[in-house]
Amino acid sequence: MSETIERRHGLEAFVAATESVGGARVEIDVLTGRGFLNLRLDPRKGNGLETAARALNQPLPLTANTFTTGEHRVYWCGPDEWLIETDEERATRLGSDLAKALADCHAAINDVSSGHVALGIAGEDARTVLAKGCTLDLDPREFGPGQCARTGLAKATVLLAVADDAAGYTVIVARSFADYLCRWLANAARPHGVRFPVP
Amino acid sequence: MLLIDCPWCGSRAETEFSYGGEAGIVRPADPDALSDAEWADYLFNRTNPRGAHRELWNHAQGCRRWFGVERDTVTYRIARSFTLPDAAGAADGGVERDFETGDPTDAEPGDRR
Amino acid sequence: MTGAQPNRLPTGGRVDRSRPLGFRFDGNALQGFAGDTLASALIANDVQLVGRSFKLRRPRGIVGSGAEEPNAILQIGEGATAQPNLRATQVPLRDGLVARTTRGWPGVRFDVGAINDTFGRLLGAGFYYKTFMYPRAWWKLYEHAIRRSAGFGAAPTAPDPDCYEHMNAHCDVLVAGGGPAGLMAALTAAKSGARVILADEQNEFGGGLLACTDQVDGAPAAEWVAAVVDELGDCADCTLLPRSTVFGYHDHNFLTIAERCRDHPDGSADAFSATNRPAAGDDSTAGRQHDPRNGRTAKGPDDHPDSGAAAGHHQDTVQPVKERLWRIRARQVVLAQGSFERPLVFCNNDRPGVMLASAVSTWINRYAVLPGRRAVVFTNNDSAYRAALDLTEAGAEVAAVVDSRRGGAGELGRKALDLGIPVLQGHVVSDVAGRQRVSGASIARWAGDGWATVKPTMRIDCDLVVMSGGYSPAVHLHSQAGGQLDWDESQLGFLPAKSVQANVSAGAGNGKSSLAECLADGVRAGAETVSKLGLEPSPIEAPAAGNIDENPIEALWRVPAVRDADRCPKQFIDFQNDTSVADIKLAVREGYRNVEHVKRYTALGFGTDQGKLGNINGMAVLADILGKSIPEVGTTTFRPAYTPVSFGVGAGESVGELYEPVRKTAIHEWHEAAGAPMEVVGQWHRPWYFPRDGEDMHAAVARECLAVRNSVGIMDASTLGKIDAAGPDVVEFLERIYTHDVGLMKVGRCAYGIMLGEDGMLMDDGVMARRGEHRFYLTTTTGGAANVLDWLEKWLQTEWPELQVYLTSLTEHYSTIAVAGPHSRRVLDKLGCDIALDNESFPFMRMKPATLAGIPVTLFRVSFSGELAYEINIENSLALAMWEKLMDAGREFEITPYGTETMHVLRAEKGYVIVGQDTDGSVTPVDLGMNRLLSNEKDFLGKRSLRRPDCLREDRKQLVGLLSSDARTVLPEGTQLIDEAGSLARGHRRAKRPAWRGSQLGHRSREPIPMCGHVTSSYQSACLGHPIALALVAGGQSRKGATIHAALPGRDPLPVEIVAPVFYDAGGQRQHV
16 A cells, blocks of 8 residues: 555655756756665675675675765765665665675664655756865865765765766755755855756 | 864864764773772863873764874874774774875875875 | 045056946045045045044044054945945945944044043043943943944844855965965966965955066066966966955864955956856866856956856846855965054054055055155155155155164165155154144154153154054964964064964065065975975976165164153054053053053954054063063964954855754644644754644643543654664663663563763663564654764774674654554554554553554554553655544544644653753752662663762752642743742842842842752643642652742742652553553
């Protein structure tokens, strides 16, 4: 029965109220249909790393502040913590598959799909807009494709990632902060001209 | 605003961190065996030095790891960051940081470049 | 008068005579040109009087031409956008600008307050402190009147409609100051491949070069500047920030810059300069290479890019940014902020028409305005001769150069003599005539003793006195960064010495005086910084510039007067704060010796001055009086901000709805649509209560409470913190954290758990559930969620790394919906639940995964109301749908949504505490009567502290219930409780105000009344029909049945009875049905 219920990401009201302004040097998109899994695992112990990689069909990034792309995106969040971004409908299944595969390891897998909202920030002034609220050095030489970082954006904590194709940034934010962060982004982007793609 | 080297994520602004007080305060193995004075010493007394101070920081907005920092309480100069002993009792040597350039001198996973 | 500009020179300067700009000053319509500052436009219109001094209300005119200006502190703009206390010398003129003076009543020309000057001798340092001390309580009244009469500008009362923003940036080299040294340093660094940001506070780069007549590289200085700025603009990694003041140098090379985006001649703004100016270096991500035409260079006022295409692009819809705060982390910093010229300290040196020599040259050469027709130039060094030459060149008469040095000047002195300018060597200006404008100068012989008395030998009529006491390097940022200063006896100034952070000083700010030296020093500083970055310095030669042979400066800290310092006309050191030589003498006489104390007693260097104009003169005079050397006296501490910064730019975007994050639950929209007012808890917005038509809060809460007690209510409890704890050692870990025996919990069981700080004080509480052999689900308070997770991680990571436990926050993933009340089971049954819900199958304090209305959920049979209740954990994306289904299913039971207020009443009726409301970090579980939660079988955090002597005191404040004796007074939360009411009641009747304040308010004989506790929670209980309260009372647990008194403001103390803190269903049967 649950499949008949429309899932909500919590930004419906915000999206409905947005108005694009001026020439769109910034695009803000609410990326729907994403599922998220949180994985805790000690990469130095046993064969959990390989097991997880097999279950995901892609490696876990071991270099700090990077992510791997394959069927899913796997973000490094800490030396024993990863966030797996996948399709919403696959998340539950993937989570239980992982849990089964890692049953013999000291690992923790939690479905946190409903706890995160992903935003796409693109356009030629995207970086300038992010720099208004983020203390990271966003210069592509310092923070380029394939890199990600948990950091602060305005007064929220986010996971910021640079898409492989350099087309823009992905901002993953805790659900309860998403409305605030979108308002902040819209305000910061307004002087540049901002476009909100119709979902 | 301090620039703090997280041993994993590299240099980040102070606003991403939370402070955890003096490092190396070990919880007594058997608190019940301690006198009130000994327990109070563990609980309240800190060295509060003028100069080099080893202290705990948490990269709260980043990797959420606790780590150690050696900071001068007069100049705020940070001599180095270091990881804490893990289960095996081992800690790496920490990220030595050259203050003049602000760069970690050895390559760590979270190195700037 | 419009358009007259009597003091405007016909040619020259960097103003655009084809673009006249109208403005108003104190109501008068005046005109200036594009390229003017407000100050230069005022001088063009022969406005001499720009304010009254702060204390003595003396008429004042413009003294300087930059950040050091002490007198022309004006109110700019009107209404909500007005800005107080701007220095006219730093306000670019724009069309329609409105400025007014802020001191002087009824006006600046005739000011009744000027009587202060007549009695000026009485108004020495510390006058207000000494005079307005008694009675002490009246200081508030005095202070108000004194501050009003001091007359700084007025802050607007309406909200600021302007738009401000913050911008974070990183660079290899930040160059502060765009004069000759700064430009060369930036060029050297940029050409060497460094990421460079060059910031200058003026509209145009060039600094002093814009006001000089020198040649650089064979071209007029201004042309050379334009070429260098172009070259910098062409560098891939150079960001140019004109109109941007580096005002703070903080720890670890973090600097703050205030950029005034809207200071444009035609009043337009950069609707969006950041559009054109990538914040963090080049913008290759977006495929846009840096384009110098698009705003990263500012070649001059005519050419400002931001008024052009970019603005037109969005102007209709976009409010332009007024000011931008740059927060910059620089790996290296070059400080090239130049120097400040010092005034000379002679009688009446504050009269309008007494100006700094450098300012006079700036007025003439940069702005083409002539500040006087007949001048006397007074100096102790060579630089002022430039002003004499500039004045002569511009057509004014220099009646005399008065040079204290017997040897006079070098090459510039010979030039002056060649032009026929009379030079009086070994002389000083001892006094100035004229009140609202200079009319003459008295000249006396200088014998080398500043404290001697002299007789003037002549008087020269003039309308301008030009002064130069030498230059003080602007060491502010170097000093803010923690760097040391060294006194240089040959230059008579403090020079930057050892740096503590990664910075170097260059140019005039580094003690270089000639242009050639400054240019070369800039190259050196640029090369030095890039070398430190590991880059190969680009081989750049400093351009050629003339080196002029100069004679050394002579110390002349106080000019002798006709009488001694106490009785002669005022010799001002700090114009803005009316600090004179006599004030410093007085301060010393009254026992102040330390320079920091003298500063505070005399206000020397306060206000916008911050040690720019009068600092060195003040220290030198103090040293002289104390018989010490200047380095022995030392300098005061420089702190941010270098120049005043607006509140708007400090706040940035964090205003209005963006002031603080608003965290919303997944059901938030429903609450809003239902009209619930929100209570802010942490950053969460939680529904407070759900009023029906016409209900006030009390009525709504009473209805909601009764619904829960009698039927069923529904609450959004999603803000509680939720943590998954998993791992082989999870039981051992939680045993150490929680006070109860965690290991005894069976899978599927819930328990109320509390955790203590190591000091034994209650830190947080919540229900925990055992989900599996090695897996627990923990809940925390709403406000404690993040702290608890950090706290647990701290122990795991720092103290017990051997424990294998992983913690994952689930707060953001799950909503929690509480369905509470006798009919709650029927609501769930009606909705269709796949597990049996009866009391046998699913008893109190159990947890089970289930499917409700076909949706997977986790059900907890827990209760925070004392009723039969279920908490439904459901993932957020489906939570609103579940809530709506529950509302539908509950309709026949009149299911009632309730908010935080009702939740508080219900839990208080049961005596459940709220951490942070009933506790305050000084309350142990024993104080709360929670002894049964404390395991005897194990150690846990904070356990040992419970045996500390203070925690064993019998008179500790303990949790109790209170009942008002009148059965109707709801005690205000925070009400103080006292044992004895007698004396207090009498006091009340006599004093008609609460007598416990008697000791402060005249009832000196009465002892303060000890209080024995305070009310922590207090509500009207709808189901009991009377008020209830929880309180912390000394020794309260053993005083049940006793009557104490609540001290209520404005009325007699109310007797209250101490009872057990459980008011309803003490046996707890209702939740077990």
